[in-house]
Amino acid sequence: MTNTLLRNCHALVPGERGEPTLARNQDIVVRGNRITAIRPTSQAPEPDLDIIEAHQQLAVPGLINTHSHVPMVLFRGLAEDVPIERWFNEFIWPLESNLSEEAVYWGMQLGLIEMIEGGVTTVADHYFFMDQAARAVQDAGTRAHLGWAVFSSRGHQVLDETADFAQRWNGGADGRITTCMAPHAPYTCDDGFLRASVEHAKRLGLGIHIHAAEDMNQTRASLERRNMTPIQVLEDTGVLSVPTIIAHGCGLLPEDIERLSRYRDHVGIAHAPKTYLKLAMGLTPIPALRRAGIPVGLATDGAVSNNTLDILESLRLMALLQKHDASNPEVLPIPEALDIATRGSAAVLGMGDRLGQLAPGFLADIILVDTRGAHWQPPHNLAAGLVYSARASDVLTVMVDGRVIMRDRRLLTLDKARVLAEVARHMEHLARRVPEARIQVYEP
Amino acid sequence: MTNTLLRNCHALVPGERGEPTLARNQDIVVRGNRITAIRPTSQAPEPDLDIIEAHQQLAVPGLINTHSHVPMVLFRGLAEDVPIERWFNEFIWPLESNLSEEAVYWGMQLGLIEMIEGGVTTVADHYFFMDQAARAVQDAGTRAHLGWAVFSSRGHQVLDETADFAQRWNGGADGRITTCMAPHAPYTCDDGFLRASVEHAKRLGLGIHIHAAEDMNQTRASLERRNMTPIQVLEDTGVLSVPTIIAHGCGLLPEDIERLSRYRDHVGIAHAPKTYLKLAMGLTPIPALRRAGIPVGLATDGAVSNNTLDILESLRLMALLQKHDASNPEVLPIPEALDIATRGSAAVLGMGDRLGQLAPGFLADIILVDTRGAHWQPPHNLAAGLVYSARASDVLTVMVDGRVIMRDRRLLTLDKARVLAEVARHMEHLARRVPEARIQVYEP
Numbered sequence: 001m002t003n004t005l006l007r008n009c010h011a012l013v014p015g016e017r018g019e020p021t022l023a024r025n026q027d028i029v030v031r032g033n034r035i036t037a038i039r040p041t042s043q044a045p046e047p048d049l050d051i052i053e054a055h056q057q058l059a060v061p062g063l064i065n066t067h068s069h070v071p072m073v074l075f076r077g078l079a080e081d082v083p084i085e086r087w088f089n090e091f092i093w094p095l096e097s098n099l100s101e102e103a104v105y106w107g108m109q110l111g112l113i114e115m116i117e118g119g120v121t122t123v124a125d126h127y128f129f130m131d132q133a134a135r136a137v138q139d140a141g142t143r144a145h146l147g148w149a150v151f152s153s154r155g156h157q158v159l160d161e162t163a164d165f166a167q168r169w170n171g172g173a174d175g176r177i178t179t180c181m182a183p184h185a186p187y188t189c190d191d192g193f194l195r196a197s198v199e200h201a202k203r204l205g206l207g208i209h210i211h212a213a214e215d216m217n218q219t220r221a222s223l224e225r226r227n228m229t230p231i232q233v234l235e236d237t238g239v240l241s242v243p244t245i246i247a248h249g250c251g252l253l254p255e256d257i258e259r260l261s262r263y264r265d266h267v268g269i270a271h272a273p274k275t276y277l278k279l280a281m282g283l284t285p286i287p288a289l290r291r292a293g294i295p296v297g298l299a300t301d302g303a304v305s306n307n308t309l310d311i312l313e314s315l316r317l318m319a320l321l322q323k324h325d326a327s328n329p330e331v332l333p334i335p336e337a338l339d340i341a342t343r344g345s346a347a348v349l350g351m352g353d354r355l356g357q358l359a360p361g362f363l364a365d366i367i368l369v370d371t372r373g374a375h376w377q378p379p380h381n382l383a384a385g386l387v388y389s390a391r392a393s394d395v396l397t398v399m400v401d402g403r404v405i406m407r408d409r410r411l412l413t414l415d416k417a418r419v420l421a422e423v424a425r426h427m428e429h430l431a432r433r434v435p436e437a438r439i440q441v442y443e444p
Numbered sequence: 445m446t447n448t449l450l451r452n453c454h455a456l457v458p459g460e461r462g463e464p465t466l467a468r469n470q471d472i473v474v475r476g477n478r479i480t481a482i483r484p485t486s487q488a489p490e491p492d493l494d495i496i497e498a499h500q501q502l503a504v505p506g507l508i509n510t511h512s513h514v515p516m517v518l519f520r521g522l523a524e525d526v527p528i529e530r531w532f533n534e535f536i537w538p539l540e541s542n543l544s545e546e547a548v549y550w551g552m553q554l555g556l557i558e559m560i561e562g563g564v565t566t567v568a569d570h571y572f573f574m575d576q577a578a579r580a581v582q583d584a585g586t587r588a589h590l591g592w593a594v595f596s597s598r599g600h601q602v603l604d605e606t607a608d609f610a611q612r613w614n615g616g617a618d619g620r621i622t623t624c625m626a627p628h629a630p631y632t633c634d635d636g637f638l639r640a641s642v643e644h645a646k647r648l649g650l651g652i653h654i655h656a657a658e659d660m661n662q663t664r665a666s667l668e669r670r671n672m673t674p675i676q677v678l679e680d681t682g683v684l685s686v687p688t689i690i691a692h693g694c695g696l697l698p699e700d701i702e703r704l705s706r707y708r709d710h711v712g713i714a715h716a717p718k719t720y721l722k723l724a725m726g727l728t729p730i731p732a733l734r735r736a737g738i739p740v741g742l743a744t745d746g747a748v749s750n751n752t753l754d755i756l757e758s759l760r761l762m763a764l765l766q767k768h769d770a771s772n773p774e775v776l777p778i779p780e781a782l783d784i785a786t787r788g789s790a791a792v793l794g795m796g797d798r799l800g801q802l803a804p805g806f807l808a809d810i811i812l813v814d815t816r817g818a819h820w821q822p823p824h825n826l827a828a829g830l831v832y833s834a835r836a837s838d839v840l841t842v843m844v845d846g847r848v849i850m851r852d853r854r855l856l857t858l859d860k861a862r863v864l865a866e867v868a869r870h871m872e873h874l875a876r877r878v879p880e881a882r883i884q885v886y887e888p
Contacts, residue, residue, distance in 0.1 A: 310819065
């Protein structure tokens with residue numbers, strides 16, 4: 001294991017109350033897979049450290065994508081300008097009937113390349129053929145929290161299979177992979193199925209990753225059908241009793257937030273604003289969730305709604321949109337936006353004790369962002385730059401678990417040319433759309 | 445003058461009704477400063493053409509920024525998370541008292557570098573010390589429509605001075621510079637001042653570039669104070685009788701749109717969505733404006749509200765936000781978004797007969813956008829890629845008026861290192877903030 005010094009960077013470090021704060025001209029020491037020191041750059045470095053010069057670069061905790069369906073990059077651009085019902089029934093679920101183990105493996109690699117190039121070091125992924133996703137993460141050297149998505153229409157035996165996956169891969173890739181159960185949503189999983197998912201999660205000591213209250217229409221439909229909100233269903237079926245990631249919560253009612261606040265130690269909300277805009281789903285009520293102490297993290301969702309896997313873009317959209325919807329430019333100021341992007345996202349994954357901060361003892365997931373671009377200059381305010389100017393292409397260097405996996409934008413673990421060629425080979429087959437072949441029906 | 449062939453690119457060309465449409469594998473021939481042919485790539489090229497290989501690159505009409513204050517990049521990041529009144533009175537107008545001719549020259553160059561690197565070939569700029577802005581445009585090789593911003597608090601003689609500027613530079617830089625009168629806004633310019641601006645414009649055969657109905661508060665304030673909307677004031681003072689660019693129109697009432705539709709041959713709206721989100725100004729009612737036949741174009745506004753000069757980002761935000769605000773994902777579909785970004789913006793500048801289309805006879809302002817990035821792959825839908833995946837950093841090559849000014853991301857006209865050094869030299873002085881020194885007061 002190499003030990004590394006990131007020399008003379010600016011760094012987003014914990015302030016007095018842990019909030020991310022800009023410190024200029026710092027050295028960051030990494031030993032093994034942990035950060036061991038952050039200090040002003042004047043000291044002479046220890047001779048055993050590999051030095052990465054990082055002058056005018058901004059060190060940021062590796063970005064965390066708290067909810068995605070990464071291999072959906074395979075379908076990027078195939079479902080545009082359509083309402084959510086048609087999006088599911090005429091596009092996504094028919095398209096997904098074309099998936100194969102092999103396609104998911106290459107799709108996951110393509111998505112991981114896009115994320116590494118954009119500074120995303122950890123993803124909570126919720127998809128199919130997840131052994132292949134895990135293999136790709138192992139190859140890429142990134143961190144991931146993986147759940148195999150299932151619908152109750154497939155019967156309870158799929159839970160046994162996906163629990164086997166979760167058990168097989170939890171702690172895999174030298175501890176970089178953690179797993180969970182991933183029932184799709186309360187509107188596609190009946191109560192018995194949700195309860196059985198919880199049983200599996202408890203038996204394995206794992207959590208759950210699920211869609212719920214995605215928009216207000218779903219909440220209304222649930223109230224009409226059974227007089228319970230989707231969040232009540234999660235509570236009633238025991239889901240909220242285990243660590244849970246909830247995507248997307250644009251349909252949360254005030255009483256849902258009150259209910260969620262009782263589980264805030266282990267339940268968080270994944271916020272994927274670009275999807276909400278494209279599908280006109282409304283927005284997650286972030287200020288209310290934050291006031292209730294419920295963790296909120298950033299996400300991209302899949303690339304068929306997003307259409308990218310760009311967490312810097314999610315960060316910018318989150319801050320801009322909350323101001324817009326509140327008609328108040330003081331809502332979600334820069335320090336809070338950065339707090340959500342770092343500590344918030346780590347907390348949503350239940351990893352707040354080891355991810356999301358550049359501090360001694362934390363895992364060495366660090367990205368270096370170039371601040372020399374014209375769009376950052378002059379550098380009056382680097383924190384504002386990170387929220388409002390930074391582009392994925394500004395990420396120069398990416399370290400995960402103490403290992404550099406991209407250096408000066410050169411990928412060190414994955415073979416991009418090969419991945420693009422393999423994806424291109426599957427492209428025509430994947431784009432076929434036979435509505436009768438869809439894997440599920442959307443009728444919340 | 446070189447003649448150039450952009451070989452084997454994909455291109456956004458006029459469809460049957462002129463709407464931008466994707467054509468794969470095209471050759472674009474440029475002779476002098478005009479496009480002379482666009483044709484499938486199979487033909488053997490004429491021997492006198494310089495060839496730029498553009499395989500897997502997307503040729504797009506040079507992007508047009510219909511409203512900016514480019515040298516404000518000097519203040520980037522200095523006014524964050526504040527309401528519009530404080531933004532003007534405590535930040536912008538005090539900061540602008542620090543400006544000098546020299547600072548504007550270097551600030552304009554910095555902003556032009558950012559725009560060239562992001563594919564923006566034309567900007568309608570509205571600022572101070574505009575001889576310096578014009579010099580920078582001349583150096584950069586870009587196209588610009590320049591107006592010297594004035595307030596009536598400075599007295600009518602400033603109109604004579606800025607009219608002199610407009611006369612001096614109209615047709616300058618080999619015809620790449622056009623000019624206009626630029627009274628700031630109805631709330632900072634009294635009626636007599638607006639009328640005098642119109643007189644100057646008519647005398648010189650020029651138009652006007654002005655802020656109006658920026659948000660609904662301004663419209664309400666105008667109605668309360670004088671029982672006229674800002675758009676009525678523009679009509680009443682004769683502004684709408686000359687070619688006019690109106691920024692930003694988030695405070696347009698239905699009757700304003702009806703009124704504007706009578707002038708739609710020569711009046712258009714500049715839409716700068718990132719500013720509206722950051723300052724919580726609401727949104728320009730784009731569908732209603734388009735139904736009324738009024739040109740709408742894309743803009744960035746200045747970098748203290750934006751914080752970038754990135755028209756691809758404005759394009760993406762425009763499409764996303766209109767869907768969000770209408771709660772309808774079918775609003776502003778990709779073809780319409782691209783139409784606004786190209787023909788719409790050209791029409792707002794009154795240049796729809798020569799800019800905004802890749803077609804024989806049009807000026808050769810062309811950018812080549814790389815589609816090989818992971819975030820574009822696989823290339824099922826390049827039009828969706830341009831709206832929802834493209835980043836400024838994907839722009840590889842920029843041609844303006846037939847001349848290549850950036851090639852494979854290497855700037856060919858401006859000295860970036862020098863510009864960054866000069867801006868850095870002014871940085872501390874520019875950031876000083878003495879509220880008493882402000883150049884104007886905001887009380888709409």
